[in-house]
Amino acid sequence: MDHGRLMDDQMMLGSQVYPYTTQTQNSNCIIVNQIDGSSSGEGSKPVKRRRKRRSKGSSTTNEEDVAEIGGMLRKRKLTDEQVNMLEYSFGNEHKLESGRKEKIAGELGLDPRQVAVWFQNRRARWKNKKLEEEYSKLKNHHDTVVLGQCQLESQILKLKEQLSEAQSEIRKLSERLEEMPTNSSSSSLSVEANDAPTDFELAPETNYNIPFYMLDNNYLQNMEYWDGLCMY
DNA sequence: TTGTGTTTTACGACCTCC
DNA sequence: GGAGGTCGTAAAACACAA
Numbered sequence: 694m695d696h697g698r699l700m701d702d703q704m705m706l707g708s709q710v711y712p713y714t715t716q717t718q719n720s721n722c723i724i725v726n727q728i729d730g731s732s733s734g735e736g737s738k739p740v741k742r743r744r745k746r747r748s749k750g751s752s753t754t755n756e757e758d759v760a761e762i763g764g765m766l767r768k769r770k771l772t773d774e775q776v777n778m779l780e781y782s783f784g785n786e787h788k789l790e791s792g793r794k795e796k797i798a799g800e801l802g803l804d805p806r807q808v809a810v811w812f813q814n815r816r817a818r819w820k821n822k823k824l825e826e827e828y829s830k831l832k833n834h835h836d837t838v839v840l841g842q843c844q845l846e847s848q849i850l851k852l853k854e855q856l857s858e859a860q861s862e863i864r865k866l867s868e869r870l871e872e873m874p875t876n877s878s879s880s881s882l883s884v885e886a887n888d889a890p891t892d893f894e895l896a897p898e899t900n901y902n903i904p905f906y907m908l909d910n911n912y913l914q915n916m917e918y919w920d921g922l923c924m925y
Numbered sequence: 926t927t928g929t930g931t932t933t934t935a936c937g938a939c940c941t942c943c
Numbered sequence: 944g945g946a947g948g949t950c951g952t953a954a955a956a957c958a959c960a961a
């Protein structure tokens with residue numbers, strides 16, 4: 694936006710001040726809006742009123758328009774210099790105390806009300822920008838977490854494959870052990886081998902084809918951990 | 926040229942604080 | 944109760960794509 698550019702109305706007016714009228718979108722009826730709202734006559738119910746604006750190309754020099762400047766709303770386009778000074782001031786402090794407002798208004802040749810409005814709008818823009826930045830940060834964080842989750846899931850799949858291979862290997866070894874001839878009075882190793890289950894009992898409430906004797910506490914804890922991850 | 930989205934200035938309504 | 948805040952919105956100017 695080029696703040697240095699004068700608006701059409703300003704050029705016509707030779708001034709920064711102009712009253713304005715408005716036409717509603719649904720009709721050509723011009724609705725007058727007053728600063729003090731004293732003439733509403735609409736009871737206590739809050740009613741949105743249209744501001745009075747000057748239509749494009751209309752003259753400003755007639756008596757009616759001049760009179761309107763006192764009681765009606767007006768709009769000014771700030772110059773580059775004014776905006777720069779306001780920005781500088783806003784950079785120092787976002788809030789505007791009464792004394793500071795008067796001082797800035799005096800320095801820039803503006804109405805104190807204009808300075809107040811400018812700060813209000815500037816705060817709103819600043820807040821929007823902050824919200825956008827906050828959103829952007831959160832989104833980046835979210836994306837990072839999702840990526841990490843994908844990596845973990847892929848890791849889980851690989852580990853499950855490894856687990857399955859290991860189980861298969863164990864099964865084969867057990868079968869080979871079974872086929873070996875037994876000797877009742879031999880070493881403790883053969884006794885242990887005989888004590889090992891010949892048919893695997895599956896761990897209750899799991900899908901894993903795990904020999905029952907593998908279900909010690911550590912193993913169970915690990916399985917719960919992986920089950921939790923899988924469910925996630 | 927025209928339609929549409931964005932920016933800027935301004936205000937009304939309402940809220941909070943002193 | 945008044946001053947100053949936020950929020951939502953109007954309207955003009957402006958930017959830009961079709």
